[in-house]
């Protein structure tokens with residue numbers, strides 16, 4: 001275990017923002033994780049687990065404890081089951097499943113970050129989510145100081161939620177995730193953007209073609225990490241799509257009709273209706289390309305707050321709060337932030 005001190009975290013995040021980690025360690029295997037946790041525990045230091053840094057906003061003051069960067073590598077395949085170590089790049093792992101012509105992740109191509117981050121917020125895109133393919137999650141339990149394994153049902157998955165970012169937040173360090181896919185399965189072409197992409201196709205696209213289409217759609221929206229794309233200096237969607245009551249959704253539909261700005265909503269099993277946060281933000285007066293000093297809204301995606309160069313975490317947070325206040329004032333809906341805030345008082 002190699003302990004480093006006062007390491008800037010900005011370069012380890014897709015936003016390119018964040019002060020220093022007082023202590024920093026990169027874990028290459030499970031033993032490193034145990035050692036690092038013991039070291040922090042013995043000194044009473046707080047611990048933060050960092051993956052690809054694509055869903056975090058780290059404070060300008062940095063983090064006063066130990067930042068443990070998960071670097072565990074490894075990939076195994078047993079038929080339709082893929083076992084990936086937590087530090088593997090998610091997108092590379094999607095590529096491996098496509099290479100084996102296995103279905104289930106093709107719509108999640110191009111999501112940045114690590115395998116370890118996928119069960120935490122149950123990542124998802126274009127109609128697919130990690131929960132639909134995760135079979136098992138292996139993790140280090142900081143409370144019991146032992147490795148444990150969770151079945152899919154035990155992970156408590158919901159929209160952008162799991163036990164790892166709700167009830168047990170901060171308790172587990174994911175070291176491996178097992179995914180079960182469908183060999184030679186058909187791709188999922190459920191979302192409008194994807195349907196439109198393949199509108200002229202007579203036959204079903206392959207899994208690889210579907211993933212390529214997803215990447216191309218993401219690139220056009222600035223939601224793919226592409227060198228030099230200013231709009232990609234984000235943490236992805238900064239706000240979750242809120243789930244509201246049918247009566248509240250009906251009110252929004254009426255507003256949409258009277259303002260000539262229609263949107264699509266998605267009824268959920270719970271009886272609530274998921275509505276697009278982007279629509280709420282735009283109707284509250286914040287549009288793509290909005291700028292506030294060095295921070296702003298992506299010019300191609302309303303939900304992505306971006307660092308236009310030299311931005312601070314407090315500036316991002318200030319813009320996020322202004323947007324939330326405007327949406328709440330107009331619609332009475334409090335938007336929930338998606339990235340984890342790290343090191344804020």
Ligand SMILES: Cc1cc2nc3c(=O)[nH]c(=O)nc-3n(C[C@H](O)[C@H](O)[C@H](O)COP(=O)(O)OP(=O)(O)OC[C@H]3O[C@@H](n4cnc5c(N)ncnc54)[C@H](O)[C@@H]3O)c2cc1C
Nearest residue numbers: 049051052053054055113114116117123124125174235236
């Ligand atoms: C351009 C862009 C596009 C995006 N598009 C999408 C999208 O379409 N869908 C979507 O769902 N998300 C999207 N995201 C958000 C992000 O990519 C995902 O949330 C991703 O899973 C985060 O993984 P990470 O490894 O970067 O986690 P980090 O950002 O490093 O960490 C995020 C959280 O997970 C925890 N964590 C990370 N690794 C572990 C581990 N091994 N054990 C325990 N906890 C851990 C951290 O402590 C933190 O709480 C996007 C982000 C960007 C920048």
